[in-house]
Amino acid sequence: MQIIAKIILFLMVIGFSTPVSAVSTQILKLTAKKSTHQFPFFDAQTPVWSYNGSIPGPTIRGQVGQTIEVEFINKLDEPSSIHWHGLIVDNAMDGVPGVTQDPVKAGDRFSYRLKLRDAGTYWYHPHLNGSEQLGRGLKGALIVEPKEKLPWSQDIVWLIDDWLLEKSGDIFPSFNTGRDLMHDGRWGNVVTINGKYKPKVSVTPGERIRIRLINGANARVLMPLFNGIDAHVIAVDGKPVSQIFKYNGFDLAPGNRIDLDIIIPTEAQGHTYVVEDGFTRNKFPLASIEVKKVQPVQTPVFDPTTAEDFLPANVFSKVTPSKTWDLDAIRGGKFGIGWAMNRLLWPDSDTADIPMGQPQKIVFRNNSSRLHPMHIHGTFFRVLERNGKPEAEPFTRDTVLLSARESVVIGLVPTEPGIWMSHCHIQSHAEAGMMTTVNVAPQRSD
Numbered sequence: 001m002q003i004i005a006k007i008i009l010f011l012m013v014i015g016f017s018t019p020v021s022a023v024s025t026q027i028l029k030l031t032a033k034k035s036t037h038q039f040p041f042f043d044a045q046t047p048v049w050s051y052n053g054s055i056p057g058p059t060i061r062g063q064v065g066q067t068i069e070v071e072f073i074n075k076l077d078e079p080s081s082i083h084w085h086g087l088i089v090d091n092a093m094d095g096v097p098g099v100t101q102d103p104v105k106a107g108d109r110f111s112y113r114l115k116l117r118d119a120g121t122y123w124y125h126p127h128l129n130g131s132e133q134l135g136r137g138l139k140g141a142l143i144v145e146p147k148e149k150l151p152w153s154q155d156i157v158w159l160i161d162d163w164l165l166e167k168s169g170d171i172f173p174s175f176n177t178g179r180d181l182m183h184d185g186r187w188g189n190v191v192t193i194n195g196k197y198k199p200k201v202s203v204t205p206g207e208r209i210r211i212r213l214i215n216g217a218n219a220r221v222l223m224p225l226f227n228g229i230d231a232h233v234i235a236v237d238g239k240p241v242s243q244i245f246k247y248n249g250f251d252l253a254p255g256n257r258i259d260l261d262i263i264i265p266t267e268a269q270g271h272t273y274v275v276e277d278g279f280t281r282n283k284f285p286l287a288s289i290e291v292k293k294v295q296p297v298q299t300p301v302f303d304p305t306t307a308e309d310f311l312p313a314n315v316f317s318k319v320t321p322s323k324t325w326d327l328d329a330i331r332g333g334k335f336g337i338g339w340a341m342n343r344l345l346w347p348d349s350d351t352a353d354i355p356m357g358q359p360q361k362i363v364f365r366n367n368s369s370r371l372h373p374m375h376i377h378g379t380f381f382r383v384l385e386r387n388g389k390p391e392a393e394p395f396t397r398d399t400v401l402l403s404a405r406e407s408v409v410i411g412l413v414p415t416e417p418g419i420w421m422s423h424c425h426i427q428s429h430a431e432a433g434m435m436t437t438v439n440v441a442p443q444r445s446d
């Protein structure tokens with residue numbers, strides 16, 4: 001055996017997982033600070049809060065197996081943290097102040113160590129004073145590439161955001177208003193993709209592109225419509241689907257991601273496709289895809305990855321729910337209007353205490369007429385039932401939208417011990433109490 005192979009083997013035997021090859025650890029810095037951003041409608045720059053001065057924050061790209069070390073530096077005037085939405089990490093790295101770590105105070109720093117286990121589309125954002133910190137711009141995309149990259153012509157990330165701007169160009173400075181709390185949170189008046197208003201994407205006929213859509217909005221639910229484009233869904237909330245299906249719209253709630261596979265037709269030279277939002281009655285354009293007037297390129301031929309570890313529904317057929325959460329508004333809490341889970345407000349909440357490795361069912365029951373995109377950290381789940389009817393989504397999620405009066409039964413097999421948040425991703429609702437934890441007990445070894 002060659003000496004280098006012996007060393008590698010030795011490192012593997014003693015359990016060294018990191019620096020076997022030089023590329024396996026990436027070191028990054030994210031500084032939260034006040035900066036400005038230029039929107040096209042105003043002469044003046046808009047004061048924002050950003051990571052590293054850019055809106056959105058830098059896109060972090062890593063590879064499965066890699067470890068990313070992020071030094072978070074808080075240059076805001078208030079405490080913050082970074083949560084890695086959808087990414088399965090050690091509980092201590094999950095970025096939830098008061099639960100998995102202390103708040104990172106103004107002027108302080110914290111080092112996150114993220115071992116990338118699953119390829120997919122994720123994003124990061126603060127987990128404190130969310131209405132304001134997300135509303136002022138703190139968020140970024142995190143992409144985990146598989147070990148072997150597929151030959152996409154372009155891999156495009158669309159981090160969608162929604163801003164509530166005043167005529168002066170400033171961000172509307174009241175957060176968690178009575179209006180936000182009584183409705184579906186803070187909906188803005190300017191929707192951006194990667195910080196740009198109605199961006200244009202340029203493609204070549206014949207190209208095969210992957211678009212990763214991330215809803216990073218404070219509260220707005222989206223339903224992106226790819227008018228005239230044949231798109232296929234290859235991943236939802238980061239994970240590959242178990243069966244690729246034609247895209248016919250999707251309720252992309254705050255937190256959700258979908259990855260689409262699109263082949264630009266060879267006969268589309270010179271054509272412009274408009275991508276619209278169709279969630280509300282007032283459709284509006286989000287972006288356009290402009291096909292160059294050039295000779296088509298050869299379309300790459302390959303099969304996108306599908307889920308290997310998809311949980312069959314029958315795993316859950318004999319399971320009784322370990323928790324039912326009733327979602328409703330109550331009087332009380334720090335804003336006078338509380339959003340409750342089982343009539344309790346965070347931090348005095350009703351937790352789900354479940355063991356690791358065993359199939360679990362959880363029920364969310366929306367007793368209100370507002371929207372609640374419910375998100376659980378540290379796990380993926382399947383939607384098993386909606387309003388009492390079986391549901392057979394060919395994918396797992398980490399966030400599911402409950403419309404007015406809807407109920408949803410989800411199934412999951414927890415694989416990570418720890419205290420994991422379960423909350424509404426509408427920031428005002430979460431801050432008004434709609435948060436609790438799923439406590440996953442480590443497996444006993446006897």
Ligand code: C2O
Nearest residue numbers: 083085255375421
């Ligand atoms: Cu986007 Cu508690 O998370």
Ligand code: CU
Nearest residue numbers: 371372424429
């Ligand atoms: Cu909600």
